[in-house]
Amino acid sequence: MAEVAELCSQLIRFDTTNHGNGDCAGERPAAELVASVLAEAGIGVKVLERAERRSNVVARVSGVDSSLPPLLVQGHLDVVPADPVQWTRDPFSGDIADGYVWGRGATDMKDFVAMVLTVLRGWAAADLRPRRDIVLAFVADEEDQGLWGAEWLVDEHPELFEGCGAAISESGGYSYHVRHASGAPVRLYPVGTAERGTSHLRITATGRAGHGSRRNDDNAVVKLIDALGRLASHAWPVRLTPTVTAFLQRTGAALGVEVDLSDVDATVARLGAAASLVENTVRNSTRPTVLTAGYKVNVIPSTAVGEVDTRTLPGTEAELLATVDSLLGPGVTREVVARSPAVQAPVDSPWFDAMAAAIQSQDPQAVVVPYCMGGGTDAKAFARLDIPSYGFAPLWLPEGFDYRAMAHGVDERVPVAGLEFGTRVLDRFLSTV
Numbered sequence: 001m002a003e004v005a006e007l008c009s010q011l012i013r014f015d016t017t018n019h020g021n022g023d024c025a026g027e028r029p030a031a032e033l034v035a036s037v038l039a040e041a042g043i044g045v046k047v048l049e050r051a052e053r054r055s056n057v058v059a060r061v062s063g064v065d066s067s068l069p070p071l072l073v074q075g076h077l078d079v080v081p082a083d084p085v086q087w088t089r090d091p092f093s094g095d096i097a098d099g100y101v102w103g104r105g106a107t108d109m110k111d112f113v114a115m116v117l118t119v120l121r122g123w124a125a126a127d128l129r130p131r132r133d134i135v136l137a138f139v140a141d142e143e144d145q146g147l148w149g150a151e152w153l154v155d156e157h158p159e160l161f162e163g164c165g166a167a168i169s170e171s172g173g174y175s176y177h178v179r180h181a182s183g184a185p186v187r188l189y190p191v192g193t194a195e196r197g198t199s200h201l202r203i204t205a206t207g208r209a210g211h212g213s214r215r216n217d218d219n220a221v222v223k224l225i226d227a228l229g230r231l232a233s234h235a236w237p238v239r240l241t242p243t244v245t246a247f248l249q250r251t252g253a254a255l256g257v258e259v260d261l262s263d264v265d266a267t268v269a270r271l272g273a274a275a276s277l278v279e280n281t282v283r284n285s286t287r288p289t290v291l292t293a294g295y296k297v298n299v300i301p302s303t304a305v306g307e308v309d310t311r312t313l314p315g316t317e318a319e320l321l322a323t324v325d326s327l328l329g330p331g332v333t334r335e336v337v338a339r340s341p342a343v344q345a346p347v348d349s350p351w352f353d354a355m356a357a358a359i360q361s362q363d364p365q366a367v368v369v370p371y372c373m374g375g376g377t378d379a380k381a382f383a384r385l386d387i388p389s390y391g392f393a394p395l396w397l398p399e400g401f402d403y404r405a406m407a408h409g410v411d412e413r414v415p416v417a418g419l420e421f422g423t424r425v426l427d428r429f430l431s432t433v
Helices: 002-013 028-039 110-126 150-156 220-233 242-255 264-270 272-277 317-328 350-362 380-384 416-432
Strands: 019-022 045-049 056-060 070-078 099-104 136-139 165-167 176-179 185-195 198-205 285-293 305-313 332-340 368-371 387-391 414-415
Touching: 002 070, 002 099, 002 110, 019 198, 028 045, 028 056, 028 110, 070 416, 099 416, 110 416, 136 150, 136 317, 150 380, 150 387, 176 272, 176 332, 185 242, 185 264, 185 272, 185 350, 185 380, 198 220, 220 285, 220 305, 220 332, 242 264, 242 272, 242 368, 264 272, 305 317, 305 332, 317 332, 350 368, 350 387, 350 416, 380 387, 414 416
Parallel strands: 070 136, 070 165, 165 387, 185 368
Antiparallel strands: 045 056, 056 136, 099 414, 176 185, 185 387, 198 305, 198 332, 285 305
């Protein structure tokens, strides 16, 4: 299956960098390649654009049993920026070297797109069809707000996704090497069944402008710093969701460690390397990320502004915002500048069971567990159409490979063997689910 690596390489070589706020190199070249591969496989394609070069590819593969609800397979074609000075290789080279495909998008998420297309090519060559209809959506703008991609498609073309019973996309189904309490190796495969929500905040402090050399007890900059300090240091309480509870119980059992849901922090600590999969999703978070104040060192400004990356678990947003308001202090206000609610899909479902079976068909020792993503994906857009989404972009990864550092990181790359494994898993899942 060397073709999956080559296809991933081809996709990476298209610079589809999304700088945000509508500034994007454009997804069209990658979309044209995707559309051509689908057309060669005999699949009808629609290329839809809200703005020039911001391309979305939507297609439908007919299954054997039209009475079954279709499965949505969705992925994005844009990538985040990459500074070539920091990279070992050109981030848009798509080099295949040392057993890896290198470049921006190798794990986020042109790898998944390449694997799905390789499966479809194989079906076409063998004249095979899936059990149910499969709706494909390879979209623009996931790395910003989805306004040229999934959000726009859901608003303007919801009929394309009518009846879909579930969706799969990025951030799950990859091997994660951990150790049993006895020291024996264990391979976890976390499948995303939930995502924390977003309630990004703009914090504005106002005060009295004045000369920097003079005492000023109404300094907007000081007010802002104090308010952000309180938000950053606040100990948010544990809030267990069904996904996180299932992760703790199933992972604890697989690793032979005690699980005490009345002391979650201690339980997480006992999980060892697996702790990083859950530690950010047992509670909400408020992390300051942007500061804007002043224009001259000897002038105290009347306004100072900060932005806070705020993530919420299902059902906790109102509680979080009330607590934020109590922490800000006088002369400081907040507004929500970006909001998308948390989403969760059923853990105990035939969809999840089919994903686990597909992984175990290629790795019989796999321990498949649900997990909650700390960030977010286009699953939030499709949730507005009542489509439950799963993070399922399977990969085999070698022990010691820091996969979670690859997305948006320097020297992003994906193992060729991992792509081939993922293609086999997806073939099994998409054929039989």
